[in-house]
Amino acid sequence: MLLIISAVCTLLPRSFSAWLRGTLQPVLAPLGDAGTYLTTMFEHRVDKITAGSTDPKRSENLTDDSDYYRGMAVFWKRQAENYRHQIENLLAFQNLYGPLRDLPAVLIPARVVGQDFLPYGRVRTLNVGKENGVNGGTLVLLHDRSKVIQGSHLAVVTATALVGEVVETAAFTARFRLISDRSFSMPARIRRVVDMRTVTVTSEGQAAQIPLTQDQPIDVVVQGDGGKGLIVDNVKAYDNVKPGDLLVTNDEFLRLPVEIRIGVVSGVEPDPSSPQRVRLLCRPDADLNRLRDVLIVAPVHAGQSRSRR
């Protein structure tokens, strides 16, 4: 009887499973939040202890740097306030006469309250759901609280890296898969910062490397490797991508039409199937294991209230 129930559940549509999980999640989420907090706090404490003591000179340099950045933060906060006033004035003008050009999306702050029971998928549970406007397919960004600038219009500066994509939503919870999950895949770009692309020019029997002045980003498709990293296949060896180059989102991608960092190229491997191609191994910008505060990019469609932005 039990086996029949399980078999029937297995053959039912996937939406039924999502509904069942969504029904259970509110029971797990409250305690899960506390558990995730404890785990993250413990890992940070261990990091601090194992990092070792800093030598006095380095400590002095860090204090100086800290003072400098604090001053810069105050300066930029004032500048930002000025710009905000200017932008408000311009927006008022634009609303009257021009087309809407900003990112049509709401950034919903959320917190990771748990991970998957099994380690085969890299999926996390969030404490927001359909009631908060989260739908399947929306993207999730890292919310770096240390960089928060107080102000109602500046939330976007805290979104430092892409970390995943929402795959299941229930009323009060949502599940998102990390960018390192095997099933994750999306269009992205490589920005070369280490070594610009060069072309080999042969003149009178002598070869010379000439750097290209207009270095264009390389359009690629990135996918998770199932562990901690990302893989980019089918990149032309000619593009000369080096470890240290940046992996960013493609701003032509409709769900996130801005360029946000995903990771850094950590290795380049030859593609066994084609000598002209290479495989890139990338390291995510965010520490995916210790993820806690995130922002969800929920697109606002035409006809929805603009006041939510």
Added chain:
Amino acid sequence: MRWIPYVILLYLVVQLQTTLSRLVSFTFGPGEIGPDLAVVVAVFVAMQVRGGVEVYLACWSAGLAVDLASGGGPGIGTVVGPMSLTFTIAGWMVYRLRETVFRQSMITQAMLGFVFALVAHGLWVTLQAIVAPRSIGWSDYWSVMLQMLLVALYTAVVTPLGHKLLERISRWFVSPPMGRERRSRY
């Protein structure tokens, strides 16, 4: 079986696994490797609880809890059902084997934990790969199977420790034997 305490135990196990188990997990080779605490509980129940029906129901419940708390795996979004199915099959195997082994031995507990995890997770990965909406490549499948093998090994290491802890609290969720049998035991 005392079912209400058992359900509470499963709830706590799910909480532990989905939050604190990250501290004892690590990334190696094909992916993240961590112990499956539900397997530890299911093996304990399959070795200690008297009635076969109770064992199957307890293993099925543990599998269902794992299914409900997991959404990732082969393919996009796994379905609920396969883990309760495979936990019941693995529970039946351990229940049949338990009379032929020395239950108090740590090596036996570790071996049974390994076999249980191998059967339950191996079948689960295969079933999920079959019903996945997007076809899974063989390389991905074998990569997950290798990960599953390492998870089973890790679970086997943790199983004897889990048994030591569960023995201390087993009176809360395992009913003592009744009547003459109880008298002859004590």
